[in-house]
Amino acid sequence: MTRERKEAMASRYWAVSLPVPNSASQLWNQFQERISKHSFDTPLYRFNIPNLRIGTLDSLLSLSDDLAKSNNFVEGVTHKIRRQIEELERVSGIDTGALTVDGVPVDSYLTRFVWDEAKYPTMSPLKEIVDGIHSQVAKIEDDLKVRVSEYNNIRSQLNAINRKQTGSLAVRDLSNLVKPEDIVTSENLTTLLAIVSKYSQKDWLSSYETLINYVVPRSSKKLYEDNEYALYTVTLFSRVADNFRTSAREKGFQIRDFEYSPETHENRKQELDKLVQDQERLRASLLQWCYTSYGEVFSSWMHFCAVRLFAESILRYGLPPSFLACVLAPSVKSEKKVRSILEGLTDSTNSAYWKTEDEVGAGMAGLAGDADAHPYVSFTINVA
Incomplete structure (x- = not known):
């Protein structure tokens, strides 16, 4: 990723939810005020999650077992496509700047997330939404493998020819050296x-x-x-x-x-020219496909994160749903301050409970996907 692209967006966000004791607006204002006062370098955004279909507690518990694993898969495909874009841009000598999702920069899409009701109806069971996201991303990953394999095959043929033309005289093609x-x-x-x-x-x-x-x-x-x-x-x-x-x-x-054969020499030249043209065509096609697919997969990933945050919040705080979902991007030096602010906004009794009950805390931290136990739902979104 270019320096300009790195500067255009944070590479790591936290998705968190806090239980709402009275008013979500009041809690949000308190959160903003404390961040501004104690960790002003931490961007803070509401993460707008709609009212999703909860289903039974058993189905929610069953779903939570697969959420972290599925998240790793979707996140992995997102990064795989991004790395492919970076490699293709480097080879092509181009730089398009910040990647986009639905026409907006990645960080803007994340921090101003809006649920796509047409694509993921909120009345659909959560498992159906999760399975749909997984299937869609798996199909894109399969397509990526096929396209990359085709492109790499052409590259391998060209590399083999180039080695014959530029390698040691003991092995290289001599037709260009002999008249x-x-x-x-x-x-x-x-x-x-x-x-x-x-x-x-x-x-x-x-x-x-x-x-x-x-x-x-x-x-x-x-x-x-x-x-x-x-x-x-x-x-x-x-x-x-x-x-x-x-x-x-x-x-x-x-x-x-x-x-020496003039016909053979000309045929080899034409073959090389065709391979070069095929490589450029496939590279341009693959790069364009990656731009589009990255947006699709990243959008799916953010919807998945919304489902995950919703499901874990229900399991953590109970029914009816009453929690504040946020996305923030603390710097490394601000992490402890932000964690302290989050704990301070969580019910003090609940906070003490989470600090003393190690076994239970570790279990629920597993649901949240982080190594440490917190009295609130928290997991990391590694964008880059």
Whole structure:
């Protein structure tokens, strides 16, 4: 993620809910006032969760067992798509700035969250909503795997060709280094290509004419040199070519099989051009798909977080639903202050209960998805 994009949004938010003793508006005002006074660098927002269909307590308990696991899956797919976007943008040399969801920046979508009633009817059972989100995200993940695999396949083919064109002379494609005039081909004569160690060139030049009989004198010409090897031609009678290969190998010189063909060279060039065009097309298509899919998955994830916060609040505070849901982004240095403010806003008896009953506290903290027990529902939303 670029520096500009990181600065445009917080990377970590807390989703919390507090029990409402009397008035939600009064509690919200108290929360804002204390944050402003003691942790003014912590952005604070209402998390607007509609009245969802609760169902039975057994169904809610059963659902809570899967909420953290499902959240990890949806969050994981979100990050996977974001990382793919970053890689594609880096390779393409582009930077679109902040990612968006439904046309607004990610942080704005989260902090001004509005439930999509058309997509997730509030009268649907919570399990149906959760299963629907999981299925939708799983389908997008499968589609991502197929598209990335297709793109990576083209990249692998291009990388293989590039290695042949830029690697050591011992393995690279020689067609770009050899010209028609470098090759002598007649009824009796042939030209071979020798790969000579960079430090054995004097040995080659002094010995190639005498490796066997019927080598054309002074026929060896250097065509190219890299960090390890030099490429030489040598012309000789065709009938002794195999014997020359054997003698050269015994002296530590490698004879590369090569047959110059203008048609083959042109076909390889056309194949390379097509692969480059295919790679650019697939990269652009994959990047556009990732932009769209990221928005879809992030939106699904935020709806999932709303369901999770709602379900855990019911299990924590009981019925009828009476809680204040918020999203805040404390800095690392402000975390303790914010936790203290949250505890202060929670009923003192309840707070003391949570601090002393370790076993029960640990169990309910598991429902909230955080390692520490708190007298309120709290879990982290890692956006980046």
